[in-house]
Each structure stands twice: as C-alpha cells, then as structure tokens.
Amino acid sequence: MNLKERGLLLILSGPSGVGKGTVRKALFEKNTNLSYSISMTTRVPRPGEKDGVDYFFKSREEFEALIAKGRLLEWAEYAGNYYGTPLDYVEETLEKGKDVFLEIEVKGAMQVKQAFAHGVFLFLAPPSLAELRTRILGRGTEDESSIQRRLEAAREEIELMNHYDYVVVNDDIDAARERVEAIVVAEHCKRSRVASVYKKALESDF
C-alpha cells in the first residue's frame, strides 16, 4: 500500500495530570475518524475502569512476555508500573488508512519517534507548574507517594518538550481539543493529494 494512503499516527504526550486523558476523551466524543489505541498496563484498575476499554490490564509476567515477543511498539516503566502500546493494532489500523491516536508518557513517545519518525508528536503542556500540581492533587486518584513520583517525573518530562512537533497548552479543555483537531486537519492537508495538486498548479501557469 502506498505510504500516503496510510493513516496518520498521532502521539499525545505530556506530564501526568496535565489533562491528556481529559483532552483525549473530549476529542473522541466529537471525532469518529480517529482510532484510539488501548494500552497494556500492569497498574491495578481504578474504580470504574474496565479491562479492554481503559487499558488491557496485565500481570508483570504477561507484560514481560509481550516485550520478549516484540509485540509492543513501545513500552515504559512509569511510577512503578509497565505501560505499552500493542504493535499489531497500530499497524493493522494504519494499513486500513485510519488515523491512530496514542496517549502515552514521554519516554514511550520518544521510542515511537525512533521507530516511526513520520508520526505527529504533540506535547500537552500545563498553563503553569502550580496548575499541574493542583490538577494532580485535585484528581484524587493517587496516594501520597504516587503523587510525589508523578510530580518528580513531571520536571524531566517537561524538559523533553522541544522534541515534539507541536506544543498544545491545556488551559481550557475545549480550546485544547480544538487545537489538536486543527493540527490533525493541517497534517492531513500537508500529506494529502490536495497538497500535491496545488503544488502542480503553482508550477504551471497561474
């Protein structure tokens, strides 16, 4: 299949608590053209989370077997748990010409960049560090040590911002969603036949 006919691989990353999950959900409520890649994790499910919907919940042994068999596009250990993206789902969905959306932490995003340089890398940034702290505390899903680990990780995560194609500030959920949507549309235009048609037209007499 022609590479141009494959879907886009979109990677949304950023520090814990910045609002990745919230912006992703807002995006998927409105946008039916994107396919969300459900990750594998060894983290225990939070109340209300469902296996196969929020994550595929795995034991450490199961996860390590997936790594050994090369079944993950990327994986990372984050705050004491493994997280990873299933390779088959991503490849099969892109082959069908559908866009795949990953919501992953920064180490994994950097691995995807090595393996898949033509992905579209978006960094979701907090309006301020104080606001990031407020959001992590406000969510109330983590215990004290987990909050501390996430805040420490956030410093290193923010330093990687410059490696991304786009920085989207999550000051307001709808505004952030609209920025992501605009990027998806722009990336499609850039890569589509429409762009080459215009290029041809501009090369000929105007």
Ligand SMILES: Nc1nc2c(ncn2[C@@H]2O[C@H](COP(=O)(O)OP(=O)(O)O)[C@@H](O)[C@H]2O)c(=O)[nH]1
């Ligand atoms: N590398 C990688 N990170 C992931 C994956 N799935 C989720 N994450 C990230 O792992 C981190 C922890 O996720 P989670 O425990 O659900 O907590 P939360 O995102 O802080 O609510 C977040 O930054 C997620 O974006 C994945 O497949 N690969």
Ligand SMILES: Nc1ncnc2c1ncn2[C@@H]1O[C@H](COP(=O)(O)OP(=O)(O)O)[C@@H](O)[C@H]1O
């Ligand atoms: N733009 C925003 N303004 C205010 N609060 C937000 C915004 N985006 C997300 N939040 C809140 O911040 C907390 C962390 O969001 P979440 O999506 O769980 O982050 P992440 O997936 O990046 O860890 C949640 O309580 C969420 O409701």
